[in-house]
Amino acid sequence: MATELLYLDDFDVLTAPAAVTAVTALDDGRTDVELDRTCFYPRGGGQDWDTGIIRAGDSVFTVEEVRLDEHGVVHHLGRGTVPEGAGVVLEVDAHRxxxxxxxxxxxxxxxxxxxxxxxxxxxxxxxxxxxxxxxxxxxxxxxxxxxxxxxxxxxxxxxxxxxxxxxxxxxxxxxxxxxxxxxxxxxxxxxxxxxxxxxxxxxxxxxxxxxxxxxxxxxxxxxxxxxxxxxxxxxxxxxxxx
The missing domain is CATH 3.30.980.10 (Threonyl-trna Synthetase; Chain A, domain 2)
Structure with missing residues (x-):
């Protein structure tokens, strides 16, 4: 299912609640986290991706790279642990x-x-x-x-x-x-x-x-x-x- 892109509707969105829909270990040692919705911008149109963190209780996932695939799914690539199905809070690096x-x-x-x-x-x-x-x-x-x-x-x-x-x-x-x-x-x-x-x-x-x-x-x-x-x-x- 395509990810809801919150940044399309809001000039200033930097944080939002979301749910983890999939977690995949990657060959480079990082993890790919998919969400039902995101305020992280993926690289595209000559603009670079957002970075930041995803919080699930005491667990923190550091977002290093963000990509949008051909199906409209956003992939948050980084390091840390968040469980599939968890409710999370997204925090985009405001300066970047x-x-x-x-x-x-x-x-x-x-x-x-x-x-x-x-x-x-x-x-x-x-x-x-x-x-x-x-x-x-x-x-x-x-x-x-x-x-x-x-x-x-x-x-x-x-x-x-x-x-x-x-x-x-x-x-x-x-x-x-x-x-x-x-x-x-x-x-x-x-x-x-x-x-x-x-x-x-x-x-x-x-x-x-x-x-x-x-x-x-x-x-x-x-x-x-x-x-x-x-x-x-x-x-x-x-x-x-x-």
Whole structure:
């Protein structure tokens, strides 16, 4: 049975009760714990997984890695002991979640700035890690790359300065084009389909974690823009993170 993904409904969820549905010993010495519901984010969409702990009475299981399989089941990989069938309490590492969320949301803010500037680019893949943060687009830089970098950075600052109240909406993929300028063809089918509206107008099809207000991202710098073979990579950094 698919795991209920609590982080899809709540910008801020870091703890929740759950029940252990399966416990499997792995060849690498770790244990795989499956739950009926989870607030732990599994790696995906260029965003890294959460870490933290699962408590069952006096027993503690340390979550080192989180994965979502093709059937919608979340696997919490780590070390410790929790019995199958037990009621547990989940506790996500708040600092790591905040870092990953700010970096992930920063990528969407870059994309919002690109749209506002009218740049003729189609979004591709992105990476939102402390050691590597970028968004790739199909399309070339129209003119001077440094000037474009400055323009995007200024627009990003404008977006963050305005702030916003972001909104989660669940909807069929077929309806997303009404709210999103780009809907990827490879939206995962192993979890509920949703968009997040930034500034109430800019929709992004996304299953990751997001800031509630873009101001929470902080200072966002565009560190480099490079075009090669029809693909433009916009690299960025968030103050205090990378």
């Amino acid at each position: 979640r905040a870092v990953n969320t700010r970096l992930h949301s920063a990528g969407h803010i870059v994309d919002l700035a690109v749209e506002r500037l009218g740049l003729p680019w189609v979004p591709g893949k992105g990476a939102h890690y402390p050691h590597m943060s970028f968004v790739e687009y199909n399309g070339e830089v129209p003119g001077d790359a440094e000037q474009t970098r400055r323009q995007i950075e200024a627009e990003v600052a404008q977006v963050i300065g305005e702030g916003s109240t972001n909104e989660i909406r669940f909807m069929p993929v077929a309806e997303m084009a009404e709210y999103c300028r780009h809907v990827p063809e490879n939206i995962p089918t192993n979890k509920p389909a949703r968009i997040v509206l930034y500034n109430r107008t800019f929709g992004v099809p996304c299953g990751g974690t997001h800031v509630r207000d873009v101001a929470d991202v902080g200072t966002l710098s565009i560190t480099k823009i490079k075009s090669k073979k029809g693909v433009t990579k916009v690299s960025y950094a968030v103050d205090g993170v990378n």
